[in-house]
Amino acid sequence: MSTSKYLIDTNVFIGLEDSKATPQNYSSLINLASKHKIDVYIHEAARDDIEQDKDLKRRAISLSKIAKFQTLSKVRGLSKAELEKSFGPIKRHNDLVDATLLHALSISAADFLVTEDRGLHERARKYSPNLVRRVLLIADAVLLLQSTYEPVAVPVNCVEEVEAYQIPLTDKIFDSLREGYPGFDDWWTEKCVKAHRKCWTITDDCIAGIIVRKDETSADTDAVNKKEKILKICTFKVRPEKRGVKLGELLLKQSLWFAQKNHYDLVYLTTFPEQETLIDLIEYYGFEHTATSESNERTYEKIISRQKLISSPEATNFDLSRKNYPRFCADDTVDIYCVPIRESFHDILFPELMRADLFSHSGISDGPKRPGNTIRKVYICRAKINSIKKGSILLFYKGKSEHEPSQMITAIGVFEDLSLAYSYNELLQLAGGRSVYTAKQFEQMKASESSPVKVINFLLVGYPDPAIRLFDLIKSEIFKQHPPQSICKIPRDASLSLLKERDLGFEV
Structure with a gap:
């Protein structure tokens, strides 16, 4: 090595x-x-x-x-x-x-x-x-x-929905917020605690990340786009020492999946130019800078639609899906692939699904108890397939497993790119930054000139609820008598029919 x-x-x-x-x-x-x-x-x-x-x-x-x-x-x-x-x-x-x-x-x-x-x-x-x-x-x-x-579990317990009054002002998450907002304590008490505002938090020994949200309408919003049902992200904060664990990406995923599923028309937040990491993240997923105040505070807005996403000559299907996340393009220009995945690797990529209640979009339950920290993910394999069209839909099929879900399509991805790794170092380079694999696992893959390893980058766009059973896949003739053993293209119309039966929050 x-x-x-x-x-x-x-x-x-x-x-x-x-x-x-x-x-x-x-x-x-x-x-x-x-x-x-x-x-x-x-x-x-x-x-x-x-x-x-x-x-x-x-x-x-x-x-x-x-x-x-x-x-x-x-x-x-x-x-x-x-x-x-x-x-x-x-x-x-x-x-x-x-x-x-x-x-x-x-x-x-x-x-x-x-x-x-x-x-x-x-x-x-x-x-x-x-x-x-x-x-x-x-x-x-x-x-x-x-x-x-150092293969250890990510040091967080869950994304949890709580009321603002449940969070003490002494929590360390607020320390850096006070530095940039002298009146923060009063704002928190008057606007958040008394109003019982909803929050999403990620916790370990204390709060590692938080979003405070507020429902608005066209009549009571500062957003430029006066939509009917608006989700304002009042506070979006990850503790400085917890950055790099993709907690911001996890919180953003929570917000956008919630907004899409619950039929919001707009999500927006305000921030200052020095919040570069946050701005980079939200712009990548389609937020647009719409206004700047006298104090140089910037407003970023993202329109949420429930209409079918149609391909455009002005952008790849991948970029279209990225900008409209979590909606994805599924028109007749898009191919659909099945990606069979073993239990051990499935649980690494999609740890949220290790619980029976999966992911709650309702905003009522606590949400996932284990974090799937990234939207952008890496899947590593030795599938025979050598090319996939950018923006194709990937349906991840978890084979027969000791734990549920078993023998089901559990996750939906949008393909970004495929690369070949011919050595350990090249594998580390290609998968690094998004990978959840350990050095030992990389080494065991034995990437070489004669036996390269494929590195597939994709966006996680959703979990079909309920997951799609093997019985339905065979009945719909998406699979023959047995599920595929390697990545393969599957029938578009039949696959879309099953996806349309799931409530993704938009038309596919």
């Missing part, structure tokens, strides 16, 4: 080495890397970046500390023009450094790049989408190291 290589950006290095107290995630990154013998590198371009610092004393100290880390050297003869061709315009010195770091990633001189620079993340998304899942925030890198090398 080869050693993974993590390349850290200058902003991470500075966070580790400046004179201030080192944030917990920064320390965790280095501790985990050291514990599991992961190589951590600084790029030679980082030295150039530090040498731009006009504070001579600080520059000298920073340069002296770089020696602690292994260095990735520059590629000889690599020109600015070549970097611009692959990684976008280079107007400033910092752009040149960013493009150089992405180039190091593209040639696999490093497996992952760790950076808090939003501009670098945006450059990767725009110009190198194949690298995006390997460009990580510090919290994501910590999670990847923990899940890969």
Whole structure:
């Protein structure tokens, strides 16, 4: 098993080495890397970046500390023009450094790049989408190291619906909220506690993440789109030390599935520009910036529709489904595949389904007792299929199992892409950032040139309720006498007929 290589950006290095107290995630990154013998590198371009610092004393100290880390050297003869061709315009010195770091990633001189620079993340998304899942925030890198090398359960118990008055003001979740909102305690008491506002919380020893919600109508909303039934997300917060475990994605999924199932017309929230991680997340799933207040607070809105989603020449079916999440396109341009999955891997990918009551969309029960932390997921297999059209529907069939559900289609996904991994390191690169597999599991897959492993990326868009039984699949002639043993295309019309019998909150 080869050693993974993590390349850290200058902003991470500075966070580790400046004179201030080192944030917990920064320390965790280095501790985990050291514990599991992961190589951590600084790029030679980082030295150039530090040498731009006009504070001579600080520059000298920073340069002296770089020696602690292994260095990735520059590629000889690599020109600015070549970097611009692959990684976008280079107007400033910092752009040149960013493009150089992405180039190091593209040639696999490093497996992952760790950076808090939003501009670098945006450059990767725009110009190198194949690298995006390997460009990580510090919290994501910590999670990847923990899940890969320290296979433990995610440290949360559940997404739970509670009344605001049930949450004490002394809970740590409120500490950072107070910093940005001096009147927070009064607002919480007057607007939330007294009004018995509903909240979704994720808890471990205390609250790790929270959404406070409010029902509005066109007559009493600050939203730009004056819809009839509106869900306002008043507060959307994940404790800083809990970021990177995809809790924000889990809370967003809860909100959007709830809104879709309960026939809301609009979901919106307000936030400030510095909340970059939240903005990136909600924009990816179709929220649009509709207004900015005098105080620079931004409004982001997402229209929820129950109409059938129709394909468009202006976007792929995948992007259409992503922007309209959790609706997905299922018109006659879309293929449908069955993905058979064994119990052990099914329960890793869809831990919410390990309970008999599955996922409650009603807003009445407590919701899932185990978190399925991501919307974007990775499935790893050796299926014979070599290509699937982007935006195709994936129906996950759980085979005969010790625990329920058994012999049923339990989950619905929208296909994003398929890649081949020819080695352990390549498998780690392709699956990293979204993977729930351990290093040992990766190693046992024995990816090689002669026997590559397929890495399938997809969006989890729903759980058919009730799950689709084997009996109905055979009766509808979707399956023959026996379920498929590998990924295969299945009859569209018959499959859609069964999906239409489930209440997904919209027309398919």
